[in-house]
Amino acid sequence: MRRRNPIKSSDPRRVTEEAVAEVRAVYAELEANPPERNCTLQTECCRFHLTGRTPVLTKGEAFTAAKAVRAAGRRELPKRDDGACPLLHPLTSRCMIYEGRPFGCRTHFCDAAGGPYTRKEVSDHIRRLEEIDERLGGDGGRDITVAIRDALEEIR
Numbered sequence: 001m002r003r004r005n006p007i008k009s010s011d012p013r014r015v016t017e018e019a020v021a022e023v024r025a026v027y028a029e030l031e032a033n034p035p036e037r038n039c040t041l042q043t044e045c046c047r048f049h050l051t052g053r054t055p056v057l058t059k060g061e062a063f064t065a066a067k068a069v070r071a072a073g074r075r076e077l078p079k080r081d082d083g084a085c086p087l088l089h090p091l092t093s094r095c096m097i098y099e100g101r102p103f104g105c106r107t108h109f110c111d112a113a114g115g116p117y118t119r120k121e122v123s124d125h126i127r128r129l130e131e132i133d134e135r136l137g138g139d140g141g142r143d144i145t146v147a148i149r150d151a152l153e154e155i156r
């Protein structure tokens with residue numbers, strides 16, 4: 001059972017902004033010192049029906065992705081029923097929120113690109129994302145579509 005220490009603030013917007021800033025800092029550190037990989041934008045990892053793996057997001061990551069969805073000019077997640085990520089653009093096959101993509105998308109690489117990061121390589125980043133989640137009263141990692149959809153509702 002995870003210890004619960006949710007943030008109690010009278011200003012939920014500020015709490016969200018602070019959490020998003022922390023998550024972005026974790027992402028920036030990962031980008032600044034990444035283990036060597038060579039993504040060639042095959043986007044196979046965005047097609048969950050092919051990989052059998054779906055990214056899960058902590059609450060802070062979901063807010064961060066939801067903000068990126070909004071920044072891309074969308075109020076809702078696009079609908080997609082072919083087993084691919086709803087944020088994979090159907091025409092360009094590019095991620096619609098690349099700068100705000102979740103941690104799992106930043107650390108999972110197909111074998112051709114060098115393979116996924118090991119947990120040991122990113123354990124500190126994961127711990128910090130989990131701490132943010134805990135402070136937000138989150139439930140740990142949740143399915144990308146559900147997590148971002150709920151976050152879009154919360155930041156409405």
Ligand code: SF4
Nearest residue numbers: 046085087088095105
């Ligand atoms: S959020 Fe972007 S990078 Fe991650 S699975 Fe979806 S389309 Fe791919």
